[in-house]
Structures are given as C-alpha cells and as structure tokens.
Amino acid sequence: MSGPDPVDDVVATIARSASEIRQGLVGRRGDVDEENPSGETQAEADVWADELLEDRLTSIDGVAQYASEERSEIVDCEGEGYCVAVDPLDGSSNLKSNNTMGTVFGIYDEPLPAPGTALVASGWILYGPITTMAYARDGSVTRYELTGGERTVVEENVTIPADPLVYGFGGRVPDWPEEFDAYAREVESDPGHKLRYGGAMIGDVNQVLTYGGIFAYPALEGAPRGKLRLQFEGNPIAYLIEAAGGRSSDGSQSILEVEPTDVHQRVPVHVGNTELIDRLETVLE
Numbered sequence: 001m002s003g004p005d006p007v008d009d010v011v012a013t014i015a016r017s018a019s020e021i022r023q024g025l026v027g028r029r030g031d032v033d034e035e036n037p038s039g040e041t042q043a044e045a046d047v048w049a050d051e052l053l054e055d056r057l058t059s060i061d062g063v064a065q066y067a068s069e070e071r072s073e074i075v076d077c078e079g080e081g082y083c084v085a086v087d088p089l090d091g092s093s094n095l096k097s098n099n100t101m102g103t104v105f106g107i108y109d110e111p112l113p114a115p116g117t118a119l120v121a122s123g124w125i126l127y128g129p130i131t132t133m134a135y136a137r138d139g140s141v142t143r144y145e146l147t148g149g150e151r152t153v154v155e156e157n158v159t160i161p162a163d164p165l166v167y168g169f170g171g172r173v174p175d176w177p178e179e180f181d182a183y184a185r186e187v188e189s190d191p192g193h194k195l196r197y198g199g200a201m202i203g204d205v206n207q208v209l210t211y212g213g214i215f216a217y218p219a220l221e222g223a224p225r226g227k228l229r230l231q232f233e234g235n236p237i238a239y240l241i242e243a244a245g246g247r248s249s250d251g252s253q254s255i256l257e258v259e260p261t262d263v264h265q266r267v268p269v270h271v272g273n274t275e276l277i278d279r280l281e282t283v284l285e
C-alpha cells in the first residue's frame, strides 16, 4: 500500500482553495505600493493569494520548495520532496475590469529553478463564469469544475482540437521582430482563424486548449526574452498543452527544454497546435 501522494495533495489543496481565492478577490482589487520581482505593480489580491497558497502548500508533507511570481525568494521547507511553482493570480491586472484570470501551478521533481522536463504535473484554475481547472499528469489532461471546495471531472484525456480556430498575440505590434510580424499576418490572414486576446495568459491559453489555435507572447524588440516567466507560466502551460497533443516553443525548441538560470527568468512563449508552432519555428529560423 503506497503512502499519500504529495502531488495529489498539492493539486487537491490548490483546487480546494480556488473558491476561497475567488471570493477573496472582492475588496482586494486595489494596487499595493509594491512591485513583484518582475517589476510589475502588485494588486492586494496578488499578495493575499500568494500568502494563502504559501501557507497551505508548504504545510504539505513532501513539498520541499515553494516559489511564486510574487515573491523574490524561494521558500525552502523541511525535508525532501517536490518543488511547487505558482503564479497565484495570473492576469490580476484584469481585476479592475472584472475579466478572466487564473492560478497557474507547476510541480517539479528537482530544486527550482528547474527545467520543464522536471515537471511531474501542472495545471491552472480559471476564474471565469465558472471556476474550472485543467490538470496534466502522466501525459494526459483532465478538466474539472470547482464549486465550494469540491471538484467534478467534466472531461478526461482532453486533446487540443485538430483544426485551429483562435489566435492571441501579446506585446505591441511595433515591438514585434519582423519575422514574428510576418508570421502573425500569416495566421491572421487565414479566414478560419479569429482573434481572441483577453490580457490574461491563462484565459487565452485555455481558449487555445478548448478551440485549437495559438497563443504567443513573443520575444520583442528591446525585450528578447519576452514578458512571461519560465518557472511559473511558460513551463506549466507548455507541459499541459504538450500533454494535450499540442506543441510549445520559445522560438526554436520546446519551452520544456529551456535551460533554467533564474527563478524569475522570462521566456518567449508560443503554445498551440503542432502545425502552427512548427510553422512559427520555420519562419523564425
């Protein structure tokens, strides 16, 4: 009889916390006078959700480290175990306009910063009209609906639809390198594609998982590593989209292969249908 599985405990804790986080957003939409390690203004909710998740996840036997987009230092726990990286509220800037946002998590079996190949599970909570979770482990993706601390499986073995439908590209068009600009025009010119960009990566990526397509926050002129963070955003979404039969790329390779150098390092992010990512890499070569 094997003992408790810390990975299950981490995911269950995050899922159980989702309804409390959702309710806790009310009244915490203002900014605090602090910046996160990436130099972005923090909402009160960012700090609060990070503290809530840190408290709960570091209490789990089998969690050795906790790292968050909202805090500079990695929290080392007693003993051996998995290393959990979270973006407590991805897209918190959407709070002011009451648009979609989410909680992103990656569970690594190596100390952070770790390569995406060290992920054993990843997923995201989406605070949309319904609170949902997409979760990848052992090469398959499961979708849940979350209510009051309970989670209900709504779909197993989720795969990205074969025919891409949506695209969403971050950054300012004048800041796109010309190769990416040419690629973006190619995607946009396809009459079978439609623009979907909501300003929260996880809402946009969830649309790609649901409808097929591509989400990208590319390298920019003046920001060659783009905006999104490898440990908390790039790796977890790449792991899930690849488990769902899609691809990820930093422009030349799977995001999961990107060498980690710093817990807050940024990475150009492109995820979606394989043929779209393959084409992107050809254009960027």
Ligand code: P6P
Pocket (backbone or CB within 6 Å): 090, 091, 092, 093, 170, 171, 199, 200, 201, 202, 217, 227, 228
């Ligand atoms: P921009 C949210 O702040 C975030 O980190 C991602 O969730 C999102 O994709 C991106 O930034 C949006 O950036 O430059 O469009 O505001």
